[in-house]
Amino acid sequence: MTQLGKFEKYLIEEFFDDYRAGAMTQHTFTRRVAFIMGSMGAASAAMLLVGCTPDEVPRATDPMPTPTLSSTSPASGSASSGAVPGAKSPLSVPEGAAGLTTATVRFPSGGTEISGYLARPENGPAGPAVLVCHENRGLTAHIQDVARRFAKAGYAALALDLLSREGGTASLDPDAVPGALTQAGAPRHVADFAAGFDYLRAQDFVDHGRIAMNGFCFGGGITWQAATALPGLKATSAFYGPAPDLDKVRAIKAAVFGVYAELDQRITGAMPAFKDALDATDVRHELKVYPGVDHAFHNDTGERYNQEQATAAWNDTLAWFGKYV
Secondary structure, eight states: OOOOOHHHHHHHHHHHHHHHTTSSOHHHHHHHHHHHHSSHHHHHHHHHHHTOOGGGSOOTTSOOOOOOOOOOOGGGTOOOSBSOTTOOOTTOOOBTOTTEEEEEEEEEETTEEEEEEEEEESSSSOEEEEEEEOOTTOSOHHHHHHHHHHHHTTOEEEEEOTTGGGTOGGGSOGGGHHHHHHHHOHHHHHHHHHHHHHHHHTOTTEEEEEEEEEEETHHHHHHHHHHHHOTTOOEEEEESOOOOOGGGGGGOOSEEEEEEETTOHHHHTTHHHHHHHHHTSOOOEEEEEETTOOTTTTOTTSTTOOHHHHHHHHHHHHHHHHHHO
């Protein structure tokens, strides 16, 4: 019987919902699941498990999709001056904005070097910092924009590319990115954020004891995992990500803030049990449901973006960090 890991299940269910809603073609859905599962037979079983009918799934004997190498572009992760493609938020900060400095930085992790996008205020004393974890699409122009939004608010923001070892998000077939992330595994991603934490702590522009973490969707899940494993984090804000194992909640040292969407029952439906687990500890926490919106409502380059609630969630995150970082 096919069994799915936490993040495999999370992503395949998300793509199934998009497919059922008409936001993703059957071809793209099948490709993404195949890259996640590693074979067409396993992809077929996984698709049946999440609700596909037998005539919607591939045959086990069908050939695996061939990855199409991507060329670097602003939309796929490389910094380019000017407005972010497709950005609709009034909070969007273009590359090259006055008062900020940005760069791709490299630092060691797990015996190799990984990279991240760093945005910070150009001048001023040492200040707080935030680690940013991208969605299942990898390090995109949107996530770089989020890092600049934090920089505009006074933070040194480091958005890791969790596929640095695979050549970087921008070099990969977009449909293969979610599979590459799940195959790498959450422990590797958390270890990379531990390395990013150490990198930030060593910088003279960072007030070393004041480091937070923020993530979205898949990255929200990694943020919750990191909260249980990185005791040096002062605060976290996870946007609609899968919760950590409930038996690990007591290990959290940071003040944790959770952003949930009212219509996203796949994630929000599991929130009460998580809240009960947090309530049974002394962890400082708030889990907030934003009304009338669905999964990924903060991403202003996507169709589910809601300006009112995205702005509210962003301001709530800044207020949380302002209180605890």
